[in-house]
Amino acid sequence: MAAGERRRSQLLRGVLDLCLLAVVAEEPAYGYEMTKRLRARGLSIVGEGSIYPLLGRLERDGLVETHRAASDGGPPRKYYRTSRQGRRELAAGVSEWQAARDAVDAVLGLAEAEVEA
């Protein structure tokens, strides 16, 4: 794995649970539907770990609630939606992410200025 891919993978590892919480906070979704929503926003899991074990952990930790419902023309699917606890976790996670991102931007912004100079 190239250094760039490895870095991307490591970054994704830390926030994929937040991303999943975010996509099901908007609207309940089943597993593959979440993958499609992530992909539509430029976040592909190809080459990364599966979302299913992560969904299992979110469910076990009570961060998502599930229910079965018919999908469009297909068999009944298990839909996930963010629980109250999950929304709190998401809010906390978003704050952490923004703080980390700002700090990294501050550092990388300086590096970028040095490269340009």
Next chain:
Amino acid sequence: MSEFVEECRREWKRLRVPDLIANEMAADLAADLREAEAEGASAEEVLGSGAFDPRSFAASWAVERGVVPPPLTDQPPRRSLIHPAIAALTVIAAIGAALAFFPSRHDSVSSPQFVPRLKPMPPAFAVPGNGSGVDVHAVGLILLIVGIVGIFLSMLILFWSSRAGPDHWTRRRTYVDHASGGPGYS
């Protein structure tokens, strides 16, 4: 793709995931894979790197969902004790050799000094004929034999464990524990 689901089912059965939960997970997975296939998406787009290792994928899903306990770290039992045991047995054998082969104060000059006594030995703590107390040669010979046999058995166990691999001892299959998100996530 159905082969992938069947592999997962087998792994869940092996891990003793309750049938109800295993069926539910298998049905969800199969439906997602069917939909992806119909849309022309690859299994990797649905499963990520888990697409290449169904058993590991299935095990990590079950563990993360909390329906089976996390696997123990596979370590050959007491393997770490084998090396210290060999060292201790070597010391015992060396002490035994020293006692058995080197002359004591009570040995006569004509006694063979570096040849083990092959004549019938008295019991280790029997009082020998010269009345000097414990027969240190007999004790030494016993320690030597115990040491050599112990070293041999330890080496045998060490050799066996290295050939059998870590699974041999626990009879459990390992999978990489990707704690938070299955294969690829930690």
